[in-house]
Amino acid sequence: MTLDSAQSMSVSMSTVAPHGSLTELADGVHAFVQPDGGWCLNNAGLIVGADRTVLVDTAATEARARRLRDEVERVVPGGPDFVVNTHFHGDHTLGNGQFAPKAVVVAHEGTRADSEEAGLGVCDIWPEVRWGETPLMLPDLTFEGSMTLRAGGLRVELIDVGPAHTAHDVVAWVPERSVLFTGDVVWSGVTPFVLFGTITGSLRALDELRALGARTVVPGHGPVGGTELLDATGAYLRWLQRIAEDGVREGLTPLAAASRADLGAFAPLVDSERLAANLHRAYAELDGLPPGAPIDVPTAFGDMVAYHGRPPACHA
Numbered sequence: 001m002t003l004d005s006a007q008s009m010s011v012s013m014s015t016v017a018p019h020g021s022l023t024e025l026a027d028g029v030h031a032f033v034q035p036d037g038g039w040c041l042n043n044a045g046l047i048v049g050a051d052r053t054v055l056v057d058t059a060a061t062e063a064r065a066r067r068l069r070d071e072v073e074r075v076v077p078g079g080p081d082f083v084v085n086t087h088f089h090g091d092h093t094l095g096n097g098q099f100a101p102k103a104v105v106v107a108h109e110g111t112r113a114d115s116e117e118a119g120l121g122v123c124d125i126w127p128e129v130r131w132g133e134t135p136l137m138l139p140d141l142t143f144e145g146s147m148t149l150r151a152g153g154l155r156v157e158l159i160d161v162g163p164a165h166t167a168h169d170v171v172a173w174v175p176e177r178s179v180l181f182t183g184d185v186v187w188s189g190v191t192p193f194v195l196f197g198t199i200t201g202s203l204r205a206l207d208e209l210r211a212l213g214a215r216t217v218v219p220g221h222g223p224v225g226g227t228e229l230l231d232a233t234g235a236y237l238r239w240l241q242r243i244a245e246d247g248v249r250e251g252l253t254p255l256a257a258a259s260r261a262d263l264g265a266f267a268p269l270v271d272s273e274r275l276a277a278n279l280h281r282a283y284a285e286l287d288g289l290p291p292g293a294p295i296d297v298p299t300a301f302g303d304m305v306a307y308h309g310r311p312p313a314c315h316a
């Protein structure tokens with residue numbers, strides 16, 4: 001390769017949005033990972049049995065959901081029978097329309113209500129993103145507690161671990177392959193985001209997930225790993241609690257506490273500006289707000305923009 005071609009390659013690679021791809025993690029169990037896992041770049045999962053297929057989460061934009069559909073079709077012509085929404089956020093749910101109504105969309109009863117309330121609101125946060133056609137396709141099949149789907153010989157246990165990242169969170173556990181799809185209860189190389197959920201609930205949920213003893217963990221955002229991802233997410237959340245406790249004791253606003261905080265080991269995490277919004281949740285919880293209860297989202301987002309010096313970047 002000549003220097004010229006290497007340079008033009010690096011230019012074209014940096015100007016083209018990275019696309020997700022499907023990787024087989026264990027027999028019949030695949031992960032769809034979208035680098036770099038930042039805002040709206042979520043992961044999805046595919047469990048393929050002899051006669052039934054389950055997709056866990058979709059993608060944010062029409063183009064990304066089509067990409068996911070193409071990748072799924074490569075493995076399962078005809079697409080999945082079930083689509084699970086781990087929680088209501090648009091990056092995990094707006095691609096439902098690429099699979100439903102042929103596929104049955106499954107979610108926690110509370111996630112359906114949250115999705116209905118949120119609508120396509122995420123598109124207004126980042127108007128510059130080419131969202132394409134992302135019709136709101138609400139879950140058809142809802143449950144509370146836990147439910148097991150069966151994909152041939154593979155059980156897909158949908159376990160309600162919320163409130164955690166939001167008021168209602170479901171993980172998908174495939175015990176026969178020891179693979180756990182966590183949704184946004186777990187993050188990998190990406191700053192956890194708990195504005196819509198709870199820190200204490202997230203820590204409790206992480207304990208529940210640890211007890212499953214998964215060999216492979218597919219986080220909601222960022223690279224696939226093992227149970228060290230649960231520990232890393234927990235470490236950030238406990239650090240967040242300490243920053244909040246110090247801030248409250250000293251009478252600082254969440255923004256002031258964020259601005260003063262030394263990110264330390266967490267500095268390399270993608271989208272570090274989430275600290276400012278996370279502190280709003282941490283402060284509210286210290287003030288007695290129940291886990292997952294509604295909070296003033298616009299003010300928290302405003303503080304995140306102020307902390308960051310610009311709006312958070314969504315590369316969807």
Ligand SMILES: [Zn+2]
Nearest residue numbers: 087089165184
């Ligand atoms: Zn989320």
